[in-house]
Amino acid sequence: MSRITLIDPASATGMVGDQLQQINGAFGVVPNMFKAVANSPAALASMWGSFGALGGGKISAKLGEQIAVAIADRNNCNYCLAAHTALGRKAGATAEDMAEAQAGRSGDPGTAAVLQFVLKVVEDRADLATTDVDALRSAGFNDEEIVEIIAHIALNLFTNYINVALDVPVDFPGVKLMRATR
Structure with a gap:
């Protein structure tokens, strides 16, 4: 309720x-x-x-959804995990892509670099080193994309906090959080 x-x-x-x-x-x-x-x-x-x-930005819908499920899992947001898993599938991700992203992993080196960066930002409250940003550049991301990735993080934190704090009923097919099982 x-x-x-x-x-x-x-x-x-x-x-x-x-x-x-x-x-x-x-x-x-x-x-x-x-x-x-x-x-x-x-x-x-x-x-x-x-x-x-x-x-309408540079980050693909698929990568945006992978970012979202990684953050949702870290924040125990059942709502966002369910919604973004479904949206990720619509954006062309496989079930395995989404499960791996939820765990902060990917077989694609660029996606893996983004997910590692995203989780560092979330877990360390954006207390980054230059090397963290440089790792994204080395994976092929430019300054525009790096800023956009941070904007995705901010939007997902907003939605996670709304859904968790207000206990919004999930109206997408449920997905099991992994954080508690790690």
Whole structure:
């Protein structure tokens, strides 16, 4: 049971109603996370705008979803883990790709470098060394992509905190967290 009211898209008006209609158009349904965030028009605009902006960025949808599941697992966010695993599959990732990403691994050297960087940022609260950023450059990422990776991290921390703190009901097929089993 959510700790906050989930806004009914059918009764939402104004900017919130418009954004929930856009979200419904994108997903075919309004996921519970957006119904929770819709309590704040500013937060909904921030979240939905960030998804749109990053969706048009340099980082591929598949890599964005792999980043998301790695962060969700570290933050014990069942909601984001389920949602981004499903979205990753839609973006062309295999079940194995997503399970490996959830564990912070990948057989692709570039993806592996990104996931290692992402987990270091999350676990060490962005207390990085120059060598951490240089490792991404060595894996072929430029400054634009590095900044965008950090933006993905920030968006995923936002969504994880919303879902965990407010106990938003998961409305995607469930995925088992790995963190507790490591």
